[in-house]
Amino acid sequence: MFLSVDLxxxxxxxxxxxxxxxFTMKPVMQKGETVSSAFxxxxxxxxxxxGPDGKVLWRAVGWNELALRAALGPAPAPK
Amino acid sequence: xxxALLLLxxxxxxxxxxxxxxxxxxxxRQAWEKLQQRLAAAQSxxxxxxxxLSDSAIPPEEMQEVKMEIQLQLARPGHGKAVWTSVFGSxxxxxxxxxxxxxxxxxxxxxxHEEKWVMAEGAEWKDSEVGFFLxxxxxxxxxxxxxxxxxxxxxxxxxxxxxxxxxxxxxAPPEEGAEEGAAEESFEMRLWLAPDGALRRAATSLGGTAxxxxxxxxxxxxxxxxxxxxxxVIPEGYAVxxxxxxxxxEEEFSLEGSLLPVGAQAPEAVLIGLDGxxxxxxxxxxxxxxxxxxxFH
Numbered sequence: 001m002f003l004s005v006d007l008x009x010x011x012x013x014x015x016x017x018x019x020x021x022x023f024t025m026k027p028v029m030q031k032g033e034t035v036s037s038a039f040x041x042x043x044x045x046x047x048x049x050x051g052p053d054g055k056v057l058w059r060a061v062g063w064n065e066l067a068l069r070a071a072l073g074p075a076p077a078p079k
Numbered sequence: 080x081x082x083a084l085l086l087l088x089x090x091x092x093x094x095x096x097x098x099x100x101x102x103x104x105x106x107x108r109q110a111w112e113k114l115q116q117r118l119a120a121a122q123s124x125x126x127x128x129x130x131x132l133s134d135s136a137i138p139p140e141e142m143q144e145v146k147m148e149i150q151l152q153l154a155r156p157g158h159g160k161a162v163w164t165s166v167f168g169s170x171x172x173x174x175x176x177x178x179x180x181x182x183x184x185x186x187x188x189x190x191x192h193e194e195k196w197v198m199a200e201g202a203e204w205k206d207s208e209v210g211f212f213l214x215x216x217x218x219x220x221x222x223x224x225x226x227x228x229x230x231x232x233x234x235x236x237x238x239x240x241x242x243x244x245x246x247x248x249x250x251a252p253p254e255e256g257a258e259e260g261a262a263e264e265s266f267e268m269r270l271w272l273a274p275d276g277a278l279r280r281a282a283t284s285l286g287g288t289a290x291x292x293x294x295x296x297x298x299x300x301x302x303x304x305x306x307x308x309x310x311x312v313i314p315e316g317y318a319v320x321x322x323x324x325x326x327x328x329e330e331e332f333s334l335e336g337s338l339l340p341v342g343a344q345a346p347e348a349v350l351i352g353l354d355g356x357x358x359x360x361x362x363x364x365x366x367x368x369x370x371x372x373x374x375f376h
Contacts, residue, residue, distance in 0.1 A: 001363055001366050001367070001368050001369070002368075002369045002371065003350065003368060003369065003370055003371065004371045004372075004373055005348075005350065005370055005371065005372050005373070006373060006374055006375070007372065007373070007374040008374060009374055009375045011353055013375055014353060014375065015353060017375050025369075025371065026352070027353060028350040028351060028352055028353075029350070029351040029352075029353070030348070030349070030350060030351065031349060031351070034348070034349065035348040035349070035350065035360075035372075036372055038346040038347075038348055039338065039339060039345075039346065039348070039370070039372070040337040040338045040339055041337075041338070041372045042334075042337050043334055044372055044373055044374055045371060045372055045373045046338065046371075046372040047369060047370065047371050047372070048338075048339075048345070048368075048369070048370040048372075049367065049368070049369055049370075050345045050360070050363075050367070050368040050369075050370060051367060052364065052365050052366060052367055053364075054344055054345050054360075054361065054364055055342055055343065055344055055345065056339050056340065056341050056342060056343045056344075056345055057341065057367070058341060059335070059338050059339065059341065060335065061334045061335050061338075062334075068369075072367070
């Protein structure tokens with residue numbers, strides 16, 4: 001499951017952007033910065049890959065598809 | 080030059096004696112363990128020693144003369160004062176370097192009298208670098224670890240037939256940052272004790288041909304020291320610099336330093352869908368989740 005955790009944008013802004021970009025990821029919001037701070041996120045974008053057991057498999061600031069694919073490799077395919 | 084030499088010669092301190100008892104009584108090991116027990120039990124340690132450096136691989140005329148005087152007035156946990164005075168070379172070229180530490184009770188500081196600052200090294204004397212050259216002071220007065228392995232008896236020096244001599248060989252752990260599989264350094268210590276059990280002479284060498292010979296004029300241990308005698312304060316007007324390890328001052332800046340480490344349990348997080356429905360991240364357990372933190376505005 002791919003979730004995009006938004007920091008502080010209005011619902012309408014997110015919807016419009018998602019529609020325009022044709023993203024298939026699920027956008028979600030958070031209360032204030034509760035989720036960002038729980039994950040220690042200070043820079044955007046930051047990506048976390050969480051395994052089925054709830055443990056951090058990989059995380060990085062920025063977007064690095066190769067590193068993400070490498071981290072995703074041994075994990076069971078997303079349902 | 081001084082730093083390089085100090086590092087080259089620095090011998091870490093000795094680990095606690097192994098718990099396993101030796102199969103047969105061993106007078107050298109017993110003498111060592113007794114000395115370590117006395118040092119560990121003592122609440123104060125006064126020491127005055129003179130050190131000379133020799134290296135059998137360097138011809139005497141090429142060897143830079145190094146003499147060091149060490150004065151320790153230490154009480155637990157962190158009271159007192161320590162001064163090392165090193166003289167490099169002799170005559171007109173001689174260079175004197177003084178290194179000093181003070182302990183205000185709960186903290187031990189390195190002191191720089193030229194720049195007028197003190198820097199915390201830890202709560203106890205063993206956290207500081209005071210005992211760096213003095214592995215025979217044992218783990219309760221100096222940090223680090225040498226592993227004693229073999230003990231043997233040495234004859235007394237001709238001029239002191241009543242001294243007891245012992246030799247200890249062992250291994251020093253590889254230095255921090257050394258390559259994996261790096262050969263461990265061997266160390267050797269030869270000690271001579273007076274009939275009252277006081278350490279009077281010590282020769283230490285680490286791995287190579289260099290040897291430090293300590294003549295110990297005074298070594299006094301006390302179980303109930305007069306703390307007034309050891310009371311020391313930070314000199315007026317001196318800056319107190321933070322402990323670099325406490326402040327993480329030496330850590331490199333990292334964009335990802337604040338993130339959770341790989342392998343950490345992801346915290347519970349309340350997520351809100353665009354339909355307003357809230358759900359917990361833990362409700363996705365069993366799935367692999369990519370959390371992409373972003374914003375648009």
